[in-house]
Each structure stands twice: as structure tokens, then as C-alpha cells.
Amino acid sequence: MRESEIDTRIRRIQELMIELKGRTIQKEVEAEAGLSLLDLAMKNGVDWSFSCTRGTCARCRCLVTEGMEFLEEITDEEWDRLEPEEFEEGYRLGCQAIVKENAGRITAANKTYF
Numbered sequence: 001m002r003e004s005e006i007d008t009r010i011r012r013i014q015e016l017m018i019e020l021k022g023r024t025i026q027k028e029v030e031a032e033a034g035l036s037l038l039d040l041a042m043k044n045g046v047d048w049s050f051s052c053t054r055g056t057c058a059r060c061r062c063l064v065t066e067g068m069e070f071l072e073e074i075t076d077e078e079w080d081r082l083e084p085e086e087f088e089e090g091y092r093l094g095c096q097a098i099v100k101e102n103a104g105r106i107t108a109a110n111k112t113y114f
């Protein structure tokens with residue numbers, strides 16, 4: 001295989017990965033449809049803050065800087081817990097942000113309030 005083909009394949013794999021940045025650990029993980037960003041962080045050993053896992057504590061709040069379109073719609077729990085400006089800035093609740101089928105690259109960092 002030629003070097004350019006290898007580069008292209010590596011780039012395509014990277015486009016399908018999710019970059020999760022926890023409190024101290026950052027990892028590239030495989031996208032899995034139907035799992036939340038928090039599920040993926042826990043499954044892959046990323047130290048992502050959480051408590052309730054049902055959209056009320058906001059400890060799992062995160063800033064999505066890439067690939068918001070590959071996450072399912074904002075849930076009622078998120079509308080109740082976050083401010084409209086936070087959505088405009090790209091914040092979601094990690095326990096509520098579900099990865100869509102055939103997702104492309106997503107980048108998210110855990111940003112709790114405290």
C-alpha cells in the first residue's frame with residue numbers, strides 16, 4: 001500500500017472517532033450509536049464528572065466543539081437544566097447527548113460548573 005493511501009485511511013478513521021476530554025484524561029474513542037458521551041467516557045476510562053446520569057445534576061456538562069450534528073436532539077432534561085445561551089455556545093449534558101447512527105467526528109470536553 002502506498003504512503004498516500006495509508007494517510008487517507010488514517011484520516012478516514014480519525015474522522016469517525018470521538019475525542020473526549022475528561023478532567024485529566026483525553027482519549028480518542030470509537031463512535032457507538034445509541035450511547036451517550038458519558039457512556040463512552042465511562043466505557044473508555046475517561047474521567048468525566050457525573051452524578052445523576054438522568055439530566056438533573058449537570059456535573060456531566062460538556063462543550064461540544066465539533067460534530068454537534070452527529071448527536072441526537074437536545075432532550076427535555078437538557079432544556080430544563082441548561083440556559084439557552086449555553087446551547088448556543090455548544091454545551092450539552094454528557095449523559096443526554098446520544099451519538100447518532102453513522103456519526104462522523106465529534107469533539108467534546110467535560111466542563112462542569114464547579
Ligand code: FES
Nearest residue numbers: 053055057058095
Ligand atoms: S450526570 Fe447528572 S446531568 Fe448528567
